[in-house]
Amino acid sequence: MTIKAINVRNQLRGRIVEILTGPVLSEVDIETAGGIVTSVITTRSVTELNLQVGTEVLALIKATEVSIAKI
Amino acid sequence: MTIKAINVRNQLRGRIVEILTGPVLSEVDIETAGGIVTSVITTRSVTELNLQVGTEVLALIKATEVSIAKI
Amino acid sequence: MTIKAINVRNQLRGRIVEILTGPVLSEVDIETAGGIVTSVITTRSVTELNLQVGTEVLALIKATEVSIAKI
Amino acid sequence: MTIKAINVRNQLRGRIVEILTGPVLSEVDIETAGGIVTSVITTRSVTELNLQVGTEVLALIKATEVSIAKI
Amino acid sequence: MTIKAINVRNQLRGRIVEILTGPVLSEVDIETAGGIVTSVITTRSVTELNLQVGTEVLALIKATEVSIAKI
Amino acid sequence: MTIKAINVRNQLRGRIVEILTGPVLSEVDIETAGGIVTSVITTRSVTELNLQVGTEVLALIKATEVSIAKI
Known part of the structure; x- marks a missing residue:
């Protein structure tokens, strides 16, 4: 089933640079224009x-899910 | 109380470009290097x-909170 | 851009039965095989x-995001 | 302490069909009327x-926590 | 259906001190031993x-859902 | 970069009492005025x-992220 569109507003395109694999969960690091x-x-x-x-x-x-901090 | 460091790994720097205000919640749009x-x-x-x-x-x-889609 | 696959494990198919519209956020109720x-x-x-x-x-x-309760 | 009611709107009843145990977190798969x-x-x-x-x-x-995709 | 137990580890007991009602979502403020x-x-x-x-x-x-900041 | 303020409304101060370390994720238990x-x-x-x-x-x-149960 192909997804035509999704409501998730934040879609950051990138390339995977590292995968840290655990038994149940894994960490995937993605290089985007805005950083990792x-x-x-x-x-x-x-x-x-x-x-x-x-x-x-x-x-x-x-x-x-996005919080905001003042800097 | 100043926060010295936070565990939240994803910190995207940007500038607010629009605020849509509701009675309880508001939408805040931030322009970052990776897009809005x-x-x-x-x-x-x-x-x-x-x-x-x-x-x-x-x-x-x-x-x-970050999901991954293949494109 | 078409999404070919997504890591989100829980994908419940259904049909929208009600939309409650607010100024910033809306509630969308979906009828699925497992209920609303x-x-x-x-x-x-x-x-x-x-x-x-x-x-x-x-x-x-x-x-x-899925919690579990014992009944 | 018994919980009489909870605000969480989405409550899918089911039976556990698999548990994948890790040192800190575990994956629990539940068979519901709407699928796993x-x-x-x-x-x-x-x-x-x-x-x-x-x-x-x-x-x-x-x-x-529920996102919506168009199919 | 009574819930006998829930996996959610963080359960803070308190009393509601304010409700801010919107058309779709509401803010509920709860006074607990650890603050509002x-x-x-x-x-x-x-x-x-x-x-x-x-x-x-x-x-x-x-x-x-709980993040940690160093102070 | 120091964070001057953050929008996250719930900030519970405490002291770490236990850390359970996994390969990817860890559980951190914090003693606060409202309990662990x-x-x-x-x-x-x-x-x-x-x-x-x-x-x-x-x-x-x-x-x-905060749900409410009636007791």
Whole structure:
């Protein structure tokens, strides 16, 4: 089933630069135009999506999950 | 109380370009090097932090909140 | 840009049965095989995706967001 | 302390069909009327709630955590 | 259906001191031993649970949602 | 870069009483005035922030992540 569109407003395009694999969850580091974005997903998803260093992906972030800090 | 460091791995620097204010929650759009990042926070926080169009901020996103899509 | 696959493990297919629209966020109720699933997304996303009562959608839920209760 | 009611709108009833145990977090797969729902919770919670394959549970998901994709 | 136990590790007991009602979502402020805890839930849940100033409640927070800052 | 203020409304001060370290994620237990608060963050963050038993920290929780149960 192809997804035509998704409501997730934040979609940062990038390339995987590192994968740290654990028994249940894995950390996937993605190089984007805005810097490294780190994602934690299930190790099963890493395998099923066949994610590897170099794979081009979108990092998706729901707007309600974004906090703001003043600097 | 000043925060010296925070564990949130994803910190995208940017400038607020639009604020859509609701009675309880507001949408804050931030222009970053990786594109527009949209955040939804309480309207009280917008007021207390004195967020305005032009304010420089960090968008903070916990790694467990980042999903990955293959393109 | 078409999304070929997404890591989000929980994908519940259904049809929108009600939309409650607010100024910033909207509640979207989806009838699935497992019952009604309620989603809160930005009103802008509702408009951009042209979501309406009757639209067929996938409800996507990251595995780290699912809690478990014993009954 | 018994919980009489909870605001979490999405409560999917099901039976645990698999538990993948890690040192800190575990993946729990629940068979519901809408398909398999995957949850990631702390391994300590799995032990304290005595969750096992076959245990009947509710999968709880806050409405703000549900995204929508058009198909 | 009574919930016997829930995996959510963080359960802060308190009393509601303020409710700010919006068309879709509401802010509920809870006085706990650790200070005021603010929750944003759907306005429908506020109505269905009959939440009012003075109601005794538990604030529930999944461990994966808690960030840490050094001070 | 010092953070002057953050929109996260729930900031519970406490002291770390236990750290359970996994290969990717770790559980950090914090003693606060309201009881133990459990956080799950990346093991890399634990290392980079030099978190140890006894370290004084703030537990930060976004208001949209707080659910409410009636007791």
